[in-house]
Amino acid sequence: MKSALRDAVLSALVALRPVPVAIAVAAVFVGRLLLLAWRGRSRAAARHANRAFAERLTQAGKYVAPLLLIVALAVPLSGDRYYLHLGILVMTYVMLGWGLNIVVGLAGLLDLGYVAFYAVGAYSYAIISTTYGLGFWTCLPIAGILAAIWGIMLGFPVLRLRGDYLAIVTLAFGEIIRIVITNWVSLTNGPNGISGIPRPTLFGLKFTPAGGPGSFSDFFHLPPSPTWRAVYLYYVILVLALLTNWVTLRLRRLPLGRAWEALREDEVACRSLGINVTVTKLTAFAIGALFGGFAGAFFATRQAFVSPESFTFIESAIVLSIVVLGGLGSQLGVALAALVMIGGFEVFRALADYRMLVFGAALVLIMVLRPRGLVAGRTPTVALGRKREISAELVAQGRG
Amino acid sequence: MSLLRLSGVTAFYGAIQALRGVDLEVNEGEIVTLIGANGAGKSTLMMTVCGQPQARDGAIIYDGEDITRLPTHAIMRKRIAQSPEGRRIFPRMTVYENLQMGAEVAGNVDFAALLEQVFSLFPRLKERVHQRGGTLSGGEQQMLSIGRALMSRPRLLLLDEPSLGLAPLVVRQIFGAIRELNRSTGLTVLLVEQNAFQALRLADRGYVLVNGGITMAGKGAELLARPEIRAAYLEGAH
Numbered sequence: 001m002k003s004a005l006r007d008a009v010l011s012a013l014v015a016l017r018p019v020p021v022a023i024a025v026a027a028v029f030v031g032r033l034l035l036l037a038w039r040g041r042s043r044a045a046a047r048h049a050n051r052a053f054a055e056r057l058t059q060a061g062k063y064v065a066p067l068l069l070i071v072a073l074a075v076p077l078s079g080d081r082y083y084l085h086l087g088i089l090v091m092t093y094v095m096l097g098w099g100l101n102i103v104v105g106l107a108g109l110l111d112l113g114y115v116a117f118y119a120v121g122a123y124s125y126a127i128i129s130t131t132y133g134l135g136f137w138t139c140l141p142i143a144g145i146l147a148a149i150w151g152i153m154l155g156f157p158v159l160r161l162r163g164d165y166l167a168i169v170t171l172a173f174g175e176i177i178r179i180v181i182t183n184w185v186s187l188t189n190g191p192n193g194i195s196g197i198p199r200p201t202l203f204g205l206k207f208t209p210a211g212g213p214g215s216f217s218d219f220f221h222l223p224p225s226p227t228w229r230a231v232y233l234y235y236v237i238l239v240l241a242l243l244t245n246w247v248t249l250r251l252r253r254l255p256l257g258r259a260w261e262a263l264r265e266d267e268v269a270c271r272s273l274g275i276n277v278t279v280t281k282l283t284a285f286a287i288g289a290l291f292g293g294f295a296g297a298f299f300a301t302r303q304a305f306v307s308p309e310s311f312t313f314i315e316s317a318i319v320l321s322i323v324v325l326g327g328l329g330s331q332l333g334v335a336l337a338a339l340v341m342i343g344g345f346e347v348f349r350a351l352a353d354y355r356m357l358v359f360g361a362a363l364v365l366i367m368v369l370r371p372r373g374l375v376a377g378r379t380p381t382v383a384l385g386r387k388r389e390i391s392a393e394l395v396a397q398g399r400g
Numbered sequence: 401m402s403l404l405r406l407s408g409v410t411a412f413y414g415a416i417q418a419l420r421g422v423d424l425e426v427n428e429g430e431i432v433t434l435i436g437a438n439g440a441g442k443s444t445l446m447m448t449v450c451g452q453p454q455a456r457d458g459a460i461i462y463d464g465e466d467i468t469r470l471p472t473h474a475i476m477r478k479r480i481a482q483s484p485e486g487r488r489i490f491p492r493m494t495v496y497e498n499l500q501m502g503a504e505v506a507g508n509v510d511f512a513a514l515l516e517q518v519f520s521l522f523p524r525l526k527e528r529v530h531q532r533g534g535t536l537s538g539g540e541q542q543m544l545s546i547g548r549a550l551m552s553r554p555r556l557l558l559l560d561e562p563s564l565g566l567a568p569l570v571v572r573q574i575f576g577a578i579r580e581l582n583r584s585t586g587l588t589v590l591l592v593e594q595n596a597f598q599a600l601r602l603a604d605r606g607y608v609l610v611n612g613g614i615t616m617a618g619k620g621a622e623l624l625a626r627p628e629i630r631a632a633y634l635e636g637a638h
Binding site: 273276 | 450452471472473474476477481482484488489490491492493494496497500501502504505530548552
């Protein structure tokens with residue numbers, strides 16, 4: 001009876017929708033084949049290959065970081081504004097990734113609402129500059145500090161939460177900030193956003209595309225061009241991102257940074273060692289938020305326009321994917337992942353409608369091949385004599 | 401003079417009472433052990449000294465100061481160190497980093513000298529100094545946990561079941577190290593143990609905890625000789 005029913009349904013399906021059925025059958029066939037081929041690879045061989053790859057990556061890592069830096073510094077030499085704008089976008093996400101890495105990668109606090117601090121930074125700059133006429137460099141620290149204060153405000157209610165529960169509350173926090181921005185029309189101009197945000201200046205020199213007195217091109221006797229502003233913006237975000245990186249690397253070697261890492265490992269043990277867990281968590285949120293705020297202020301000055309649409313959950317998700325994909329806690333990994341995620345998305349532009357599909361498949365592939373992120377090893381902060389990388393094999397999945 | 405004194409301490413997990421008016425005293429330079437069956441409240445007692453959970457009634461006096469209502473991290477900065485149950489080392493940090501975390505509270509004063517002390521007590525740790533904590537064997541992890549606690553230059557060391565899951569030989573090593581520490585530096589130790597025989601042999605005095613209350617107290621050797629202790633905790637074991 002049952003089999004007869006099944007046959008009837010299947011034949012009806014084939015008769016009514018032959019093409020989708022054929023596609024489904026083909027997909028299962030190919031997928032099954034690939035799965036078998038994948039399983040066919042000897043586990044031991046795969047692990048060995050993986051370890052050799054990690055070893056090589058570690059060795060290459062010494063050269064990759066300086067090389068990336070040189071390439072990053074040289075991007076404006078191309079003079080192509082498409083690459084400059086792409087570079088600015090990538091660097092913004094590198095900075096956001098590094099900022100979130102403090103919270104998620106080092107302190108182990110899963111934050112799904114990082115975009116909230118990005119928004120606070122952007123809106124702080126937008127509102128202060130348009131209301132009081134202050135410039136970018138004056139507002140930048142203010143925006144950062146305001147974001148840090150919001151970071152602490154988020155930190156207090158979630159002090160007792162961990163893992164999934166923390167993620168849900170931070171997710172809600174991100175949404176709350178966006179909804180408040182949308183609805184507080186008298187302050188933020190609601191969904192229409194704030195326009196006419198001042199552009200950054202270089203010691204008072206403006207970057208106007210047409211040149212003119214008091215502009216950068218006029219002062220240095222260069223031909224007026226909109227490229228100068230793009231170059232300037234690019235270097236501003238590069239410096240801000242490198243600042244984030246430098247601060248993180250320094251903090252990791254200080255008691256505070258070590259306390260973050262210890263907190264990620266074991267909260268109870270931290271308490272038993274006399275570490276003030278409250279302060280440790282709040283500083284992680286605050287410093288992570290500070291850099292998010294800086295990036296937000298930069299975003300506002302680059303666009304000269306902010307609206308709530310720019311601060312949706314997908315932004316948080318992208319930044320978190322960058323951190324996870326790169327390897328939690330790894331600075332180089334985050335930079336590479338931002339390049340792959342943001343730059344890669346541009347590379348696939350030619351594929352038109354299939355772009356998202358290919359992109360998603362690429363992400364899945366990376367996570368299958370390197371489940372702990374691109375650069376998954378952990379460098380000890382201190383070593384006697386030779387520094388030995390802690391191999392990815394020994395780093396827990398999904399954690400630093 | 402007593403370094404740590406608990407008087408009438410009660411503790412609760414929600415509505416469940418775990419400690420029922422515990423009185424306990426640890427004098428300076430003593431090794432005191434607390435024995436009892438599973439669920440008797442031994443670990444709770446130790447955690448209550450550390451302020452987690454905080455005692456609901458009664459007082460915990462450490463070095464003449466009431467620490468009952470202090471937050472955990474403040475208590476742990478008063479030169480009380482704990483090697484918690486289940487060791488709780490930082491598995492992804494190296495042995496060296498683990499020890500460094502222990503010294504953080506004391507402000508890393510005399511770090512090199514303390515490190516040398518820990519290494520001479522547990523030479524195994526020196527061999528494994530660059531290894532990740534999680535790759536150590538159980539016994540080595542226990543050594544690391546005690547070593548980490550010692551890095552904060554404690555006056556009072558709280559040890560929660562250091563023999564848990566270890567081979568008898570390793571247990572003897574670790575208990576030997578505790579005795580040596582106590583003799584050479586006058587370190588005061590409060591030891592929670594299920595391994596009653598070993599613990600009572602090591603300790604100057606012992607307390608027996610049953611259902612959250614102290615039922616017996618006395619010199620280690622005296623308790624060891626009592627028939628009811630033999631019947632409840634020692635028969636058939638070791």
